[in-house]
Amino acid sequence: MAVCVAVIGKDNGPMYFRTRQSGVEELQYHFIVSSALDIIEERVQSSGKSGILPGGVSNPGALEITRELYLGALTAQEEYKVYGYMTNTKIKFVIVIEESSTPLRENDIRTMFRKLHGAFCDLMSNPFYSPGSEIRSKRFHDVVNSIVAGQ
């Protein structure tokens, strides 16, 4: 099951950080998510390099649109697998999955991210939320809860 869900803002600072159990564990997940960001950066960079259009003309705009948001498995450690997702506005979602639990299919992970993205869009639609600030929305929290609970 998902043990940690993090939303990382444009400036690579966490906007939302949720672990299955708060407290002691959190530091460890900070490490994991933080290192995952480097990988996200590399992934995005490399996908940018390969995204040269036929004819040798690089078109970053077009690239951004067609880029796959789901970044796949970032790292796999003994106990965890880390998956990443980056929205077009450079908001990164990181989900850490516990390895010992029943294996999840790629599709399940994608669904999780889609759900998270949906909740994030809803959050951004809230006029009282100032973008980039820490997320305190109860609704968003509930969605994350459901992801962590594996529903």
Next chain:
Amino acid sequence: MAKIDNLAKVLVHDTFRPRVAVLCSPSAQALCEKNNLQFTQLIQPFCSLTTDLSWQEPYGQYIAPRGLCIHPVDLSTWKPPDNDSQKNRRILGNIVGQSLPPFPGITEDPSDQVFQKLHLNGRSYNYSLQVPQLTPWFESWRETFLKFYSEQQQSQHEFLNQFVACVLVIAAYEIKSPEDVSNILGKLSKLQLQHQQEWSHTWFFPAATLKFYLILHDNANDNITNSEGCYQSLRTTYGGNFCYMLRINSAGLESDEEIVSDVWSPYIQKENQIRRDILNSETLTVFEDIEPVNVDEPFHPLSPASEYPPSIPPANGEFSANNNENFLIRGKCFTQKDMQNVQIAVNEFIGKSLLPYVERQAKVMHESILNRRGVSKSFFSATKRLFGTGAKTASSIVYALESPEMITRKLADLYFLFGHYDGAYQLYHQIKKDFQADAAWVYYASSIELAALSHFMMTQSDPPMAVTRSFPVHYINEAISHYNDLCRMPEAAHRCAIIFCECLKHMGNFGEAAAIFIRMTSEDCDLRSALMLEQAAYTFIKLNSPRKYALHSVLAGHRYAKAGLRSHSLNCYLQAFQIYGGRGWKFAEDHVQFTIARHQASLQIYKGLMERLLSLLKTPTLQSAAQIQMFYKEFISAAGKLFEVDRTPRENVIPNVRSSGIRIVIASTGLPTGEILNYQLDPDSVEVSHWDSLEEQVLKESIDPSVIMFRPSRLIFDARTDNTVHPNVPCNETFYVEIPFYNPLSTEVSLRRIALKFDDTEAVESSVVDSMTLQSEEIKTLRFGASSSVRGMISFDYVSYELELGSVCVPFVQKIILKGPRLNSTKEERSGIVYAKDLRNKINVVGKMPLLQAEVENLPPALYHSQCTDFNLVLTDKTSDTTQKLRVSRVVLASENMNSCLEIRPSVASGSTGDLVLESVQKNYCPFAVTFDGSSSIRIPCLYKVPPLGDVATLNMLILYEIKPENEDPVVFSAFGTVIYRVIKISIKIPLLTSLRFDHSFLKKADILTAINLLRIQNLSKGRTVVIEGITFDTDAITIEEKTWQSSSNKDYSTLTLEPAQSCNVIFRTKLATNNFQSTDNQDFILCVDWKILQEPLQDNSANVSGTTVKGFHRLNIQRADILCNRDQSPILFQLRHLSRNKHDFNRIPCFIFPVELEFNCQKSGRFIVKIENDLKRTIEPDTQSLHTASSQAVYFIGKTSWTINAEALRSEKLIYNVALTRPGIYNIAPTVSVKTPEDGIHQTFELHSPFIIDQE
């Protein structure tokens, strides 16, 4: 870019310089020492080749070694390489430690010279960074490291650091005859030879060392012809190309002498620094078994020690050395010309003898390689290939110096040193295969390292050579891993890495450079790892990856700290903080902040330290309690140190002063200061309007009807009151300030000497709370008392206190920030954020005034529903200064709807008690005229009627006291203009208990004055026994004549005991006093029930312990009409008296006759005619089986049935008539009575009713 170009190239040039040994005769040395320089030092600034010279390599190509620079080494001070790595490590550490880094954000002047301001684009976010432009500590470390490495290198796999030639220096003046020349030179040559034999591997060509003879001519003293003669004889002996006469020390001879700038110092300082470090490290390690090497006394057998003026004083250690150094004027005998001469001499040496020598040697070696290649190669490599295991182990192969591989290598090194990089590359490339085949890994690694380096130098040469292949990065990695893993030569790996990182950076390959830097970190050496990580971090900036930069900065900082270099560690953490700070990575940020703070504290850099530590404590953090405790400890200790430095208390936010919760209490006396237990909000602020309206009413009705603008008196100022007005406090009167303190930490905080800081410390006297301890997340409120002796405005803006932790006690201040509610009435206020003024902490001290204190006396702590209780309201004059001319003249006691709850007791109400006169009683208030005598107290006895419901009763009393000038002094009076009064607000909350319930009902009247009443008493209290002690009326107008209470058990008639939940009926007869009967007073009677409640004793074994007894009373209102007859409707009252039941044998005597007494009562006197009539209809039918039924029974009145009476008012007249009954049954034996009053002719008929039962006997 030009700068960077230089850096890499210069580094390579500096590292790989042809070494030239120098041997000086003592006299020559003495000549140099006139300038306070050794000969090697003298020529050091001029070692570079300044002219375009070239040499011919064996294939005939001309090589111009640009930037060739020789490295002169004084053989007399040369010592065998010292392999004490511990010592070297310490020296390197010192060298790094001596060059301190700047601190971004702390260094005072972050000018562009120190910092480079960078804007990194972290993909989508711009980081702005301050990065040190130069890292001199790294550079000096690198230089020293390379120097050490070149000196210590003992292995024979490379020749780069061997002496290429030897320069023998003699002074012209010591040569008096040609024999002297050969003598002296012979001695020097012997020395050289000795050295060469002893340390043969330090010489490039031990067989044919180039010797160059240099005569020093002292222009000031020497005879030029003598010197010329010497020179000429040398020329003839050794050949013109190997001799040179150098003229120096010409200062003072020519008039137009120029001042020579000191070009030597930079070289010598560096040298001395290292030397000093060696000295220091030696003094530190005396006990270790190291042969002490005294650098000050070079072991030179020819030179007496006294001839060497010590450049460093031997004993006095570092500081004197330093001073001495600064006072030495170097080159004082030098002119510009002399310097040119030195340069020319060096050029002559290089051009005329060194390069041709190199050319010759290269040719010889080249030929020998060509000749011998085929043989050895097939011989050696074939066997290797056949028998060699090929396994990569640290090989022990040592090649003979004459082996072709070694000669090739030597030639390659020669090429490399003298700028023939192309040739060097070819040769390195060629032999690396041989070495690889032989599994001679050291040789292999070294040759590929240099191959790569040659390649780099080829690309950097000017003009660039055409290079076919791209830079072989894999060579470097391979070399490093071979050095490290197979050869166990980490230092060689480090040299390789250091040099190549510079090259890679120059070539723009930052990623590779960073990777190599990181690779160079290891467990064993913190300093090196730290430097490498730091360089890697800076390299990551170039790669535009701020996060990696920050991470490696932290790692570097950690290693620096382990190596004991706090400043460098601090710099690294500060670098990292620029990335981590404020980005939301709380753990990382806290860690970095905390480490920075620790370093700052230990380095005593206090700028921003407190802010840093506070930010750790301020934010709601996720850290564990232990962590927070550590932060707090550090904070206190740092603050303690800081306080020792500048003795001013710092601002702090721990514990938080909850400014909004500050409460000012004025016009109160005797409140305890210090910690407030059971802190409650005062009801005053809750029900402001209630008090205000009451005050206004009293003021307008009783004190000063002329008041138009009513402004309520404020005794309390807190968050809920209107604080736009200043609190007014009379002079010398204590007011109280209550301040809540909140401890946000998860650790305990102890405070000491907490006090308010007033702006006017002279006039204000305020209390100090000695100590307080706040548990985790606890709020405690402290009360301070203060008074001012001077009129005017005083304010407190700070709270001062000391925080105590262990033995450390540090003073702090905390600002009190007050703001009123946010305003929202005007457009500006709505669109902006505007707060109302809050003047709570700005107190207006006004003139002196009397002060009354009101206390409640004798009020029980708990009350019962509907109970009444007596208490005294005690007014005390607390006026501090009795000499003033103002007196309290009137007191008004007010309470909302006072009648229902409060009553002034009759003792006062009835009259005066000297100094207290009740004026009148109004609905809501009652004024008294009072006279206070000194500090006397006045008691107002009151009765409090407890409400019948609820859990808590609130007794609110507003006391206004009017102040008049003594003797009605008009002057004083007019100063105030209007009536002055002050206010006391008392609000007491008393818990209520259920107790007794009383139901009173009127049964019947016995006569006009007496009545029978029923009182039902229920004990509703929980588990308590109630004893009714007496039932009385509070007035003489009515008395209780007789009472019975139906109690099953109690035989004692004086009291009645009611167990819990028991009830009881009391029947009592009241008799009205005759004189009260006529009273027109409509007041109801008040029945007092005295009781005591036995509080259950505690569940205890000792039965003797009796519970406490609470005595009290209830008051019941009994309506007067219930007891008195209605005078208008019923002036006459009848009462029948007869037997209630009887038995009679009707069979024997058929008629039963008995007398009935009819009492006649009348309110008025007069004559009445009374007639009784028998109304048969009103006979009661017997309805039970036990009685004989009869269809027609009758009651017969026998005898007199009509009377004429002269009745007196309120007296009973007895009229007797007889009743005759014929059957058993129930009868109404009362008659219908008609009364006539003959005077006014009123005729009244009364139907009476009285049952009578008669049975058959």
